[in-house]
Amino acid sequence: MLTQIRVLLIEDHFLARMALHTVLEGHPQIRIIGEAPDGERGIELFRTLMPDVTVLDLRLPQMSGFDVIARLRGIRQQARIVVLSNYQGSEDVYRAVHAGAMAYLTKDASGEEVLHAILTVHRGLRYLPQVAMNRLAERMPAVALTPRENEVLVCITQGCSNREIAERLQIAEKTVRIHVSSLLDKMGARDRTQATIYALQRGLVHLD
Template identity: 35%
Template sequence: MIVDDHPVVRDGLRGMFDHVADIEVVAEASDGFEALALARSARPHVVLMDLRMPGLDGVGAIQRLRESHPEIKVVVLTTYDTDADVARAMAAGVAGYLLKDAPREELHRAVRTAAAGGAVLAPSVASALMSRPAAPDPSPRELEVLRLVARGSANKEIARTLLISETTVKTHLKHVFAKLGVESRAAAVVVAMERGLI
């Protein structure tokens, strides 16, 4: 599903996916409220979400989507890569953050990666996350949890796999976020990969 308040942008994005065999645009929305309504009926696997829209903005829509449809992956597609915008989006729990000047192939790859449970960040966003001061590396157990996150496992699955409680999984992730200086699972995976930790 494409969510953007500019019809021209939505048309352009739809055109980029028109002849891609494994990706289908199932819905378009012009703001966050419309996106939430359409998510119920269209059931998209991935949402490409603009950040700045009238009514309910991108971050507000992402937060509500995460609550009502946690299985839907959201990739931010915006013209803004300021630290504040990135931090708010990451904290809301996005699967990726791309800029609108991303080439067509990168958009296709981002949708596929997000659908498979992976994380995607624009280079400028990744380097901004990387330039934060480094804290101690995560412990071996924390990295085990993060590896499972990178494979797309939910907390419940991670708890089952590692024979620990969901609360313990959440605690490990909280420590990982603090040590890597990030605020979301997607950002943690990307930063850990960049540093060669996983």
């Protein structure tokens, strides 16, 4: 008799969740035991159901997928988590894996690959396709911004001037200049434009 793998889905888009449900339920070893449209509900179901594998998106309402991963791992250190997301930046992959995800797939992955990732993770192994491995290799170790530098970077990607950043964050304009200089140096960027490009490419910042 085949071992049943109990799977929890955390995905805010109804159609995407239904499509994933259909693909997974077609496999004789997979049983969907719960579905959640947001992180808070997903955490509640995880705590109650204790699934074998959790499949989640990173872009969720109210709470990011990164935070959900950390919360799930806090509840159960051995939580086996598969990320299925549109985010493809090197920072996204790094943050997800660092938080505790055992597999990282983009949403253009085939149903067969998603199933393979779940089966692999259930065995206690990581599943990182070549594209995810490439993203991890691209990540620059020097990018370790402070929370304030991250806030300034978000403002920069939105086209704010130093004065506008100072007003938004309620800090001195001189302090803003210090933060900008520091984050440009850490990112290896020549100017604000290049920093914006790097931030978007690597998933440091996401523009809706």
